[in-house]
Amino acid sequence: MKQVDELSSQRFLGKYKIVSKLGQGAMGMVYKGFDPSIEQSVALKTISPYILNMDDPSVASSIDRFKQEAKITGRLNHPNIVSVYDFGEDQKTIFIAMEFVEGQELKKILQKQTGASDLSITIRMMIQLLDALQHAHDKGIVHRDIKPGNIIITPNGDIKVTDFGIAKIDSSELTQMGPLLGTPSYMSPEVVNGKHVDSRSDIFSAGIVFYQCLTGRKPFEGPPHQAMNKIINQAHIPPSKIVSGLSFELDRIMDKALAKDPDKRYSTALAMLDDLRMLIPCCSGKSGSGT
DSSP: OOOOOOOTTTOEEEEEEEEEEEEOOSEEEEEEEEEETEEEEEEEEEEHHHHTTTOHHHHHHHHHHHHHHHHHTTTOOOOBBBOEEEEEEEEEEEEEEOOOOOEEEHHHHHHOOOOOHHHEEEEEEEEHHHHHHHHHHHTTESSSOOGGGGEETTSSSSSEEOOOOOOOOOTTTTSSOOTTOOOOGGGHHHTTTTTTOOHHHHHHHHHHHHHHHHSSSOOSSSEEEHHHHHHHOOOOOOOHHHHHHHHHHHHHHHHHHSSSSSSSSSSSSHHHHHHHTHHHHHHHTOOOOOO
16 A cells, blocks of 8 residues: 655654655655764654554554564664664654665665575675574574565675564564464465474575575575465475585585474574585685576
8 A cells, every 4th residue: 555755844753854765664654864963864664644543453563563673673782783773753653763774675686686696795694694693583582574675785795684573572472463474485384384483483584595695596486375385395496406516515504494394404593604604715706607
């Protein structure tokens, strides 16, 4: 549903000066703002009055998820996770003020390119992603929606993980907010089956992102229900069968990351990260080419 930009003529949201519109989120607009107290740019993610005034039972749970995103991300302090600074309400608009990141979504980068990404760059990105996930998991937080659209690549090649809107937090009453929250092509088998979800679910989703960067395609493709059926029942094709020059060691890492049974998967993001770090000397400067 198309949203109305209610703040187009408004100069401030709380203490934050509105500089420009960055785009449209699921619940409202996202703006570039400026915090005059610390002279720093911020991103302002909003729930619009239009949404808040809707007579729809789902609105309340959406607001709860929005508040939970601020609460959860506020607990995290990692260079590869977008920081949250503030949560507030002004002019009947609920907003989160967060770190403004210059960069591009990995999703858009993958859409523009054909074939596999540079191998050394991909491994560097994955090491940062897994390090960020380990930090979140150590805080008792499971992201539950790791995908290219929630990974920002900065101009210097670093990553920022964003959007903890459906994350699970150990002490929260919102750990189960309905079935199949997430993005079908990046869900773990336990999410698809409605089973207990823990940090190993994020590892499976990170494995899908890794596979897509390595090969230029998702391991489980198709419309949502078809992709979810493949996630549960179909084995992925080893990356070395798709891209020439990829090592069998990468196949082994992928097999473990994408294991259907969580008990056969990497137990922690750190364990997968350590395996990837072992590949850095042999992968430096090399890239795969599609067959």
